[in-house]
Amino acid sequence: MEINAEGICYRDLNRMIRQAVSMGEQSIVLRNINGQRYIGNGIDSKIKLVVKGTPGQDMAAFMKGPEIDVEGNAQDGIGNTMDDGKIIVRGMAGDIIGYGMRGGEIYVSGDVGYRVGIHMKSSDEKNPVIVIGGKAGDFLGEYMAGGMIILLGMLSRTDKNVPLAGNFLGTGMHGGAIYTRGPVDKHSLGRGLGIREVSGQDFDIIMPYLEEFGRQFGVDVSVMLESNFYCIYPTTHRPYGNMYAY
Amino acid sequence: MFNLKRTNHKPWDYRKDISGCGLSGLINTNGKRVSGEVITRSIRTQHDRGNGLGGGFAAYGIYPDFKDHYAVHVMCDSKTALNNFESFLKEVTVIDQQERIPTRASTTIRNAPLLMRYFVKPDLEADNPLFDKGMSEDDFMVRMVMKINLDVPGAFVFSSGRNMGAFKGVGYPEDIADFFRLDEYEGYIWTAHNRFPTNTPGWWGGAHPFTILDWSIVHNGEISSYGINKRYLEMFGYHCTLLTDTEVVAYLLDLLIRRHGLPIEIACLALAPPFWNEVNRMEPERKKLCEAIRMVYASALLNGPFAVLFAFNGGLVGLNDRIKLRPLIAAESGETVYMASEESAIREICPDPDKVWMPKAGEPVVVKLNKTE
Numbered sequence: 001m002e003i004n005a006e007g008i009c010y011r012d013l014n015r016m017i018r019q020a021v022s023m024g025e026q027s028i029v030l031r032n033i034n035g036q037r038y039i040g041n042g043i044d045s046k047i048k049l050v051v052k053g054t055p056g057q058d059m060a061a062f063m064k065g066p067e068i069d070v071e072g073n074a075q076d077g078i079g080n081t082m083d084d085g086k087i088i089v090r091g092m093a094g095d096i097i098g099y100g101m102r103g104g105e106i107y108v109s110g111d112v113g114y115r116v117g118i119h120m121k122s123s124d125e126k127n128p129v130i131v132i133g134g135k136a137g138d139f140l141g142e143y144m145a146g147g148m149i150i151l152l153g154m155l156s157r158t159d160k161n162v163p164l165a166g167n168f169l170g171t172g173m174h175g176g177a178i179y180t181r182g183p184v185d186k187h188s189l190g191r192g193l194g195i196r197e198v199s200g201q202d203f204d205i206i207m208p209y210l211e212e213f214g215r216q217f218g219v220d221v222s223v224m225l226e227s228n229f230y231c232i233y234p235t236t237h238r239p240y241g242n243m244y245a246y
Numbered sequence: 247m248f249n250l251k252r253t254n255h256k257p258w259d260y261r262k263d264i265s266g267c268g269l270s271g272l273i274n275t276n277g278k279r280v281s282g283e284v285i286t287r288s289i290r291t292q293h294d295r296g297n298g299l300g301g302g303f304a305a306y307g308i309y310p311d312f313k314d315h316y317a318v319h320v321m322c323d324s325k326t327a328l329n330n331f332e333s334f335l336k337e338v339t340v341i342d343q344q345e346r347i348p349t350r351a352s353t354t355i356r357n358a359p360l361l362m363r364y365f366v367k368p369d370l371e372a373d374n375p376l377f378d379k380g381m382s383e384d385d386f387m388v389r390m391v392m393k394i395n396l397d398v399p400g401a402f403v404f405s406s407g408r409n410m411g412a413f414k415g416v417g418y419p420e421d422i423a424d425f426f427r428l429d430e431y432e433g434y435i436w437t438a439h440n441r442f443p444t445n446t447p448g449w450w451g452g453a454h455p456f457t458i459l460d461w462s463i464v465h466n467g468e469i470s471s472y473g474i475n476k477r478y479l480e481m482f483g484y485h486c487t488l489l490t491d492t493e494v495v496a497y498l499l500d501l502l503i504r505r506h507g508l509p510i511e512i513a514c515l516a517l518a519p520p521f522w523n524e525v526n527r528m529e530p531e532r533k534k535l536c537e538a539i540r541m542v543y544a545s546a547l548l549n550g551p552f553a554v555l556f557a558f559n560g561g562l563v564g565l566n567d568r569i570k571l572r573p574l575i576a577a578e579s580g581e582t583v584y585m586a587s588e589e590s591a592i593r594e595i596c597p598d599p600d601k602v603w604m605p606k607a608g609e610p611v612v613v614k615l616n617k618t619e
Binding site for chain 1: 573
């Protein structure tokens with residue numbers, strides 16, 4: 001089904017979506033979206049949403065199952081505490097993408113803002129993944145406790161001299177891993193982190209997500225692999241364990 | 247002071263929305279003017295970023311018939327306050343035109359103060375009690391505005407620049423725009439603010455923008471360094487009377503850029519300087535500059551989270567705090583540049599911009615008006 005969201009308040013829009021889902025609708029195309037918040041929040045079935053336009057803050061928060069395909073740029077806070085499902089953004093995305101994310105996958109073709117993947121976590125059953133085709137702002141993976149961020153830097157719209165990842169990369173990170181295509185500056189790394197070149201087993205881990213990224217945005221995996229990948233990982237579970245202990 | 251209980255807030259109809267203030271601004275770099283209806287549509291898209299306790303606009307190029315006069319907008323809480331204000335203004339300026347600021351009857355904007363505007367030129371005669379020999383007109387106007395806001399009870403000047411004006415009050419910005427009939431004005435720069443007051447009261451004077459001369463500022467965030475900034479400004483004759491942190495930014499811009507003559511980029515370096523560990527990695531010349539700015543202007547540093555848009559007759563600037571704790575996005579379409587808290591606010595009035603980008607923390611987006619001559 002299709003919903004023309006032009007001029008519709010987010011409360012009404014989300015009520016319409018939830019109602020359609022409860023009636024068994026499997027696929028909804030949302031046209032003329034502009035700034036409506038909370039799209040797809042808390043929906044726990046495997047439906048598909050296509051968002052045409054610019055969705056508002058906190059899209060797909062607490063989402064558990066749906067696939068959301070955004071034909072446009074996404075704003076801040078998408079995938080907040082997301083539990084399961086998939087988000088595909090065919091453009092840029094703003095700050096705090098995947099905040100506290102605990103499952104599912106987010107693919108962004110272009111650049112992302114600040115604090116992406118902050119507080120991401122994993123469990124025995126779930127391992128959330130964020131794949132970024134462009135570059136990232138400061139604090140990528142801040143306080144990260146689990147899951148995986150893959151930063152490609154291939155489809156960025158920024159100038160060449162803008163670094164792949166900003167400063168304070170992985171600050172407070174104590175679990176999970178950040179994979180970068182190409183090296184990052186040592187000074188931009190947070191405390192208590194190690195970095196190693198990716199080889200062998202590591203590739204087995206990231207390959208399915210690279211392939212999915214390639215499928216979604218038409219990038220050849222062999223082109224992705226023309227550069228070396230690096231893995232940033234925590235060397236301790238308590239990077240600031242002694243901070244207040246004198 | 248206005249009665250702060252007289253607001254639109256209805257506690258019995260309160261549904262919580264997670265909010266922060268909302269900003270939007272645009273500049274036509276060739277000085278072509280657009281109706282206030284445009285910026286109103288943009289800020290309305292961000293309705294849920296505010297809570298109805300403050301909305302406001304700054305507009306540039308709106309008074310072409312009086313472009314060499316200072317346009318003084320004042321709000322007064324009583325007829326007495328207005329009379330006191332007026333007799334003082336008559337004493338120190340030449341008033342060439344005065345009128346009520348036109349408003350529309352509104353069901354949402356209530357308890358408005360008396361709103362007047364005056365097109366004036368400073369009366370720089372020897373018997374002017376506020377005038378010192380050798381003082382510029384701008385310096386005089388700043389002193390006058392400070393004097394009124396400090397010493398005339400119940401009267402607040404909220405706009406004092408040439409060929410520009412601020413319009414603000416308690417309400418959602420789209421309602422404030424309707425109230426002030428902004429669709430009837432045309433400007434080449436517009437900024438708009440949707441307020442969600444957190445630390446200070448939601449009253450008419452506390453709505454954004456804050457202005458002095460033609461500087462205007464709209465802000466999302468909080469200036470944690472308010473106390474330091476305020477005391478620093480007092481040494482230069484600026485007095486903060488509007489009970490809101492953002493006020494210091496307007497006066498800092500006037501001090502740093504107009505009075506000290508700093509280029510805009512350098513002034514921004516003082517407001518949002520790079521961290522010392524970044525400074526230590528810089529080329530020697532840049533390092534020396536950044537060290538000097540941090541030492542000389544330590545008290546002008548704005549601490550805390552912020553995204554601000556500031557404007558003046560010559561341009562529009564967007565600036566974030568150093569770690570981007572508040573959102574800001576920019577776009578360009580032909581000769582117009584847009585900046586807002588959310589991209590949707592830009593897309594609402596410019597569906598298909600040539601370029602959209604996320605400004606970096608602490609790095610100003612400076613858009614200057616092309617010289618007309």
